[in-house]
Amino acid sequence: MRDWSAFEIGYDVPALPGMALSDVQTPALVVDLDALERNLDRMRTHAAAAGMRLRAHAKSHKSADIAALQIGRGGACGICCQKVSEAEAMVRAGIGDILVTNEVRDPVKLDRLARLAERARIVVCVDDPENVGPLSRAARRHGVTVEALVEIDCGAGRCGIRPGAPAVGLAQAIAAAEGLRFAGLQAYHGPAQHIADPAERAATIAAAADVTARTVSLLWDAGLACDIVGGAGTGSFPFEARSGVYNELQCGSYVFMDADYERIRAEDGGRVGGFENALFVLTSVMSRPRPDRAVCDAGLKALAVDSGLPRVFGREGVRYDGASDEHGVLAIDGGDVAIDERIRLVPGHCDPTCNLHDWFVALRGETVETLWPVTARGKVF
Amino acid sequence: MRDWSAFEIGYDVPALPGMALSDVQTPALVVDLDALERNLDRMRTHAAAAGMRLRAHAKSHKSADIAALQIGRGGACGICCQKVSEAEAMVRAGIGDILVTNEVRDPVKLDRLARLAERARIVVCVDDPENVGPLSRAARRHGVTVEALVEIDCGAGRCGIRPGAPAVGLAQAIAAAEGLRFAGLQAYHGPAQHIADPAERAATIAAAADVTARTVSLLWDAGLACDIVGGAGTGSFPFEARSGVYNELQCGSYVFMDADYERIRAEDGGRVGGFENALFVLTSVMSRPRPDRAVCDAGLKALAVDSGLPRVFGREGVRYDGASDEHGVLAIDGGDVAIDERIRLVPGHCDPTCNLHDWFVALRGETVETLWPVTARGKVF
Incomplete structure (x- = not known):
């Protein structure tokens, strides 16, 4: 003992x-640190092979130490968080580039989010034109720029504005708002991550990529470039990676894996991403x-x-x-x-x-x- | 704002x-403090009407403040905890009478448990004669007395020694061990809490009370009195209360209720306990x-x-x-x-x-x- x-x-x-x-x-x-390090290396290799940025999702682990490893050894450009309080914890711990992959509507939370932009690059999702004014006012109150992605519903059926014209209108409102910068699209398909059959998963992401590509194109026609076209999780990322539309992968579970993700087969029959x-x-x-x-x-x-x-x-x-x-x-x-x-x-x-x-x-x-x-x-x- | x-x-x-x-x-x-206080008063009334002690289960809330209310306004004689670390937190917060409704087998945890008995009355469950020696040694190491209940499997199919002769043998081993005091029986039936139909729930608890009564009687014949015959949860307590066998109720969820317990009907068709x-x-x-x-x-x-x-x-x-x-x-x-x-x-x-x-x-x-x-x-x- x-x-x-x-x-x-x-x-x-x-x-x-x-x-x-x-x-x-x-x-x-x-x-298991050896296994964790091998997973970090695998994902870095996958992202590099696809010519894409990795923005690792910290909601999986909520650890500033693992986030730092993802950015260092793992080659990530930054992290995703899901909540303002999660982002606060990561900024306090020294992480400098955070996308909040979610809508923020409460006035106090908008204020908290804007304060974070005094210390880090902060990107947030918006899916409603009514959100633009309050977000802009929070940014101006603190003299910061908050970047915003238009979240589209690319088939997942949760949050997100409709792709196409509605998304373009929202992007224009963001681009015109003081204190904000239009940074691109959020097009994440959550349910696709858990489709065990690779062909069915591929078809689901192909449909999502299609509406996303169409929206990127309409935005381009409207004079708005997408610095970030973000999405993808551990289950689906090979399909977003080959889509030619997405440029940032938001995988999280890859560092650990779990029993549910073990069910998800890659096209070769093995585990997705190895x-x-x-x-x-x-x-x-x-x-x-x-x-x-x-x-x-x-x-x-x-x-x-x-x-x-x-x-x-x-x-x-x-x-x-x-x-x-x-x-x-x-x-x-x-x-x-x-x-x-x-x-x-x-x-x-x-x-x-x-x-x-x-x-x-x-x-x-x-x-x-x-x-x-x-x-x-x-x-x- | x-x-x-x-x-x-x-x-x-x-x-x-x-x-x-x-x-x-x-x-x-x-x-909702008003609702919480009414629930505390209801349970105090139920226990008093049955002539039983209430030992409220703190695993439901894990709050020392609510535990103190249960002991004060709610009339509880003490609390139950499920883990050594939970009991540590409650002892540190000033709670003086704790039953750990679980087996403790790890040598470090046994040592931690015995240290708590320097500051509070500590009772723990035992379901294996092999546990008696290590528990006794931990108590002697700290110069304390740890009280022990024999946990019997009264039909729940989780932990617990068989009722009857095996339980009596274990009780005798506890009673003979230095640093320990045999305090009675733990006879909790977890699955019964969630049986929606009151007649089926009554029959399940009647069967549990029967094997418990038989074991109490055999212990008495062996010269061992049960200070505590404990069990019952929010779903089943009216049946343990009328059994004539149990003397301590271990209800926890009654302070709050939840959507699952709302399904559980009392004999009058209303919510159990109101x-x-x-x-x-x-x-x-x-x-x-x-x-x-x-x-x-x-x-x-x-x-x-x-x-x-x-x-x-x-x-x-x-x-x-x-x-x-x-x-x-x-x-x-x-x-x-x-x-x-x-x-x-x-x-x-x-x-x-x-x-x-x-x-x-x-x-x-x-x-x-x-x-x-x-x-x-x-x-x-």
């Missing part, structure tokens, strides 16, 4: 640098009531289950069979587990799983190399 | 005391792309969806139709919503929803009265 007694604050962190994996307090979010599992929830067995059942300490508060239950990693004959708030039931069928044994789980969905934890325990092999705070954890407002 | 500029730290909290509900930064966890909605996720509309669709700012990182999507509160013709990480899609069918309008959502499942947030915004009517930290948020290890 590792002695934590000289380290009171240890009770607020799940591990200490230098510790063996078997001494980590569970459940804990662990990152990415490997770098993120795990480490759990311990705490009860062994029957030969065919064990209970581990990672449930709904340690794992997001919206996209399915986690997969047990690297173990035969052991399956994660059900989650309650603080328990996971393991079905034992041909395998075995011992009391207090550590087991790695691949989360069903990495983004909301990371948001449950305060720390990433970063492993080199089986040893804790460092701890990274989940910088923007809970920053959803 | 409320001016937050003199209050930099305001960007880390979703509201300030005295603020109107319409100025709260969203998404935020809000509590509890009302006191917890909401406050969200704002940020996009209105089509007449039949709006998009709000509360998705998977603001709301747990494991037990279903949230219910829109107090609004006709508006339905929460789908959650992505940071967005909620509202189907508009007969109602209407405006950009930046605040809407209350009743979470599908209150426990993991509270664990997503850092603050409870406590409302008196439509005004913020105070903010409470989610004391043990993320304390799952």
Whole structure:
């Protein structure tokens, strides 16, 4: 047993640098650094081969340390955030180029966003002409320029103005507004990321790219150039990359992968992008009531289950069979587990799983190399 | 627009005391204090009428402030926690009587648990004779007494030793171990809480109470009295209360209610216990792309969806139709919503929803009265 007694604050962190994996307090979010670095390198290679910028989505990990690695080793031009509070956390941590891939409508949030532009390049999405005046006034109040993308609904059915003429009208309003700069289009197709069949996914993105190209062309005719045509996620990026329309990829999950993305097949039948599992929830067995059942300490508060239950990693004959708030039931069928044994789980969905934890325990092999705070954890407002 | 500029730290909290509900930064966890107080009073009355102790489960809210209200106004004898780190947070905040309703097997966690007994009454569950020696050694190391309940599997199919003779053998081992005190039985039936039909729920708890009564009797024959026979949740407590076997109720969700518990019918066809909605996720509309669709700012990182999507509160013709990480899609069918309008959502499942947030915004009517930290948020290890 590792002695934590000289380290009171240890009770607020799940591990200490230098510790063996078997001494980590569970459940804990662990990152395989070697796998993470290989994923960073793969994505850099993919973006370079396509001649595109990578603007990595930080909503997946919410970590300023991983964002810095994406920009440094991973070659990203900047990051995406989804919320103003998430962007605030990243600007405070020194990230200098952020696209908020979302609409901001509340007057206080618009003010907060404009203040960030005093310290970083800030780009935001707009899908409604009524948003232009308030955004412009916030920028002018702080004497800054906020860049704006027109978000179009390219088939995803969530936010976004209609492509074509309505989008052009909105772009013109932005271009004419003091304190704002029209920077291009946001054309992200979320549901496409999770279409398992590559041909169906390709067709969905082809349709999205088509309406996007048409809008870019109409904007050009109206004298408005798109510096950024952004979209794409880990599931679909090869299709946006070859479209000839998009120039910035917004992939996020590629650094970690998750059980849901493992279902998504590339055109060659392998994993999209060749990415490997770098993120795990480490759990311990705490009860062994029957030969065919064990209970581990990672449930709904340690794992997001919206996209399915986690997969047990690297173990035969052991399956994660059900989650309650603080328990996971393991079905034992041909395998075995011992009391207090550590087991790695691949989360069903990495983004909301990371948001449950305060720390990433970063492993080199089986040893804790460092701890990274989940910088923007809970920053959803 | 409320001016937050003199209050930099305001960007880390979703509201300030005295603020109107319409100025709260969203998404935020809000509590209706009047409804919360009525729920506390209802549960106190129910427990008193049954002649039972209430040991409120703090895993639902993870708030030391609400735990203190449950013990004070709500008449609880103490609280339950589910994890050692959750108990640590509550002991640090001054709570003096805690049952950890779970097994603790990791040697470091056993040491942490024993240290808590230097500052509070600590009771823990045991379901395996192999756990007795390590727990006893941890208690002796710190010169404390840790109380232990034998957890029996009364039909829930999760943790727990078999009722009857195996449970008695375990109790005898605890009673004989230095540093430990045998305190009774833990006989909680989790799945029963969510059986909608009252007759089926009654039958399930009757079966659980039967094996529990048999085990209590065998223990008595062996010279071991049960100070605590604990179990029951918000869905089933009327049945445990009338069983004549249980003497401590462990209800948690009663303070808040959620959309899942609204499905659970009492025998008179009404809500179990008469509890009302006191917890909401406050969200704002940020996009209105089509007449039949709006998009709000509360998705998977603001709301747990494991037990279903949230219910829109107090609004006709508006339905929460789908959650992505940071967005909620509202189907508009007969109602209407405006950009930046605040809407209350009743979470599908209150426990993991509270664990997503850092603050409870406590409302008196439509005004913020105070903010409470989610004391043990993320304390799952």
